[in-house]
Amino acid sequence: MVVIVQQFPIPEGKTGQQVVDMxxxxxxxxxxxxxxxxxxxxxxxxxxxxxxxxxxxxxIHNSDFPASCFAQLDTGTCLRADSYFDAMMMVLNGIYQAKRGTKIESKGPKFQKGDFVVKIGSVSIGPSFRGILIEIEYGPCSVPLYCWDLLKEFMKSFMKVPKEPPPYLKAKMGEICTPTDIISQYNIHFTNLRKATPIASCPPPLTVKGSSNEVQNNGDMA
Known part of the structure; x- marks a missing residue:
């Protein structure tokens, strides 16, 4: 399989949930x-x-690989281990410590159309919505170079397509795509989205004219 992970833009005036629903x-x-x-x-x-x-x-964990846990250093080195690797981090507590409030996740529905699988991921850090990631997987091929044009044509049906592959994928066009390549792409986006300004995930609550809240607010203003 070949997988590409792309950020989906949120138009001005729209919330994250509205774009996901669309x-x-x-x-x-x-x-x-x-x-x-x-x-x-x-x-x-x-x-x-x-x-x-x-x-x-x-x-990093990916529900498509439930028996695995991925560990990636800031140098880019990525290790695929079994799911018990999490327990090892407790042993390494004196060497590596998690910073509270940094856990980020992308989750949502996944769809299939022929040989393609598409996942719509709402990205959040706790209650803070950060963006939308789209993962596109093409099953029959394992080398990006051989199916990039096909991927582009498929992606055109629902999103803007870059003229060239993303930098990470471009550097590996002639190599076999592996699960660690999927994880590395997510990690790049997660790093960028951590720095992004939080986005509204839901529309603001409507104020009903004549409601008790409005009456109270009017009273305060008086």
């Missing part, structure tokens, strides 16, 4: 089959002051 309706209208849900999460650990140079370690 995409779901669009996929249903295009006869995509919903095949379940997915989640990719990442928790970041920072090295102790005794380690020079300081390192950042990201522990």
């Amino acid at each position: 995409l779901i309706k669009q996929f249903e209208a295009m006869a995509f089959n919903r095949i379940g849900n997915f989640v990719v999460d990442c928790e970041t650990y920072y090295s102790s002051p005794t380690i020079t140079p300081p390192r950042v370690l990201n522990i």
Whole structure:
């Protein structure tokens, strides 16, 4: 399989949930089959002051690989281990410690259309919505170079397509795509979205004219 992970833009004046709902309706209208849900999460650990140079370690899980846990350093090195690797982080507590409030996740529905699988991920840090990631998977091919044009044509049906592959994928066009390549793409986006300004995930509550809240507010203003 070949997988590309892209950020989906949120138009001004729209909330994240409105855009997700729009995409779901669009996929249903295009006869995509919903095949379940997915989640990719990442928790970041920072090295102790005794380690020079300081390192950042990201522990990432993907529901498509339930028996695995991925560990990626800020150098780009990515290790695929079994799910018990999380327990090892407790043993390494004196070397790497998680920073509270840094866990980020992308979750949502996934759809299938022929040989393609598309996932709509709402990205959040706790209650803070950060953006939308779209994962596109093409099953019959394992080398990006051989199916990039096909991927572009498919993506054009529901999103803007870059002229060239993203930098990470471009550097690996002639190589076999592996699960660690999927994780690395998510980690790049997670790093960027952590720095992004939080976005409204739901529309603001409507104020009903004549409601008790409005009466109270008017009274305060008086």
